[in-house]
Amino acid sequence: MPLEQVKSLHFDVFGTVVDWRTSVVTELKEFGKRKDIEIDWFQFADDWRDLYQPSMEAVRCGDREWRPLDMLHRESLITLISRHNITGLTEEEIDHLNKVWHRLTPWPDCVEGLSRLKTKYILATLSNGNVSLLVNMAKKSGLPWDAILGAEPNRGYKPQAQCYLGNARYLDLEPAECMLVAAHNGDLDTARSHGYRTAFVVRPTEYGPGQDIDMEAESDWDIVTDSMNGVADALGC
């Protein structure tokens, strides 16, 4: 069975491990109440996420040098603060708001599921989040990573090949010994094209109640499930 070769699990984080939308909106709403700012914070969070791919694209295509996601997030935040006519924020307040991405909350199945998986596999991040973001998130929530890898140590952004190939190389493993765990069919498709095994974890509310993408497996991924415990079950952990 080919899954017996797998020695390491690599995790997409935003959406797959943490519920970014609920976490961001919860903090933004509290901030708005404290500062007496009344806007649609769901819209603000969705707008922020909408700027995520374009901000990385300028780096991927070589128009800009590689820089950590915190910097891209902050640029997008400044754009949105202006677009939503929010005024009077200090640099410290903006920095703190920006680091809400360091404080995202895991889906309820993750700490238990990852802890089960850790007994048998090397667990690494394969996220576009930068190292400090992922380390701070893990410290806050008890995510038991063995290695913080992904975009920053590989100087690229998914779906750039160096992220997948570099993660395998850092662990001195072949891609066939690596499995990507993700809630996004596109990410899994790229990982498979580079030789990874694949596990799809459906997260039907990642984008809120009206979500219409990644609602089901769009290929014959090695594992298809709806929780991190489901991945652990499938891998006999």
Add this chain to the structure above:
Amino acid sequence: MPLEQVKSLHFDVFGTVVDWRTSVVTELKEFGKRKDIEIDWFQFADDWRDLYQPSMEAVRCGDREWRPLDMLHRESLITLISRHNITGLTEEEIDHLNKVWHRLTPWPDCVEGLSRLKTKYILATLSNGNVSLLVNMAKKSGLPWDAILGAEPNRGYKPQAQCYLGNARYLDLEPAECMLVAAHNGDLDTARSHGYRTAFVVRPTEYGPGQDIDMEAESDWDIVTDSMNGVADALGC
């Protein structure tokens, strides 16, 4: 008090966290018995370590491109196998022997001391060991790192500046928010020159019973102790 600024602890690993000499000799002796090879395995281990600095120096000075320590260790091992007239080893046996550095045993105080420190600080490796070596070592012995950093993600070998400065940058911290924990005065000296705080943990048997270096603190390091629990005591963990 300046130590209140410290948010992250960065660890030298070989000698400071793990007892490389005893671990290597124990495995080499077992290997020799199995293969009926009778040589002085202490000498072999010390010879291997003696080739460590020269092998990195060729990379540091730019004569060779950066490559992981596993590759340098393997080249040194091949040299020593020849020098000690050992013949008939397969590539697999050589690979397995080489990875003894992935299987080193921590000093007895480390897992407990690090676990205490982890409650209050980010714990990162600042080792010349490559990522897979450090990940495999941590999995085997339960070393609770938050981030595997050091030589490989910074593409340099200590005492090159990018190792110290890069570790701080990966965590989005100032050097003054970082403390190096090491059993080697020279390493601490370099770390301090880059703005790190410093903790010296004396390991008087790292090099065996005749050790005559790093037997005491040679400067006014912020912390001077003889165990990882001593570092935890000093930092109030």
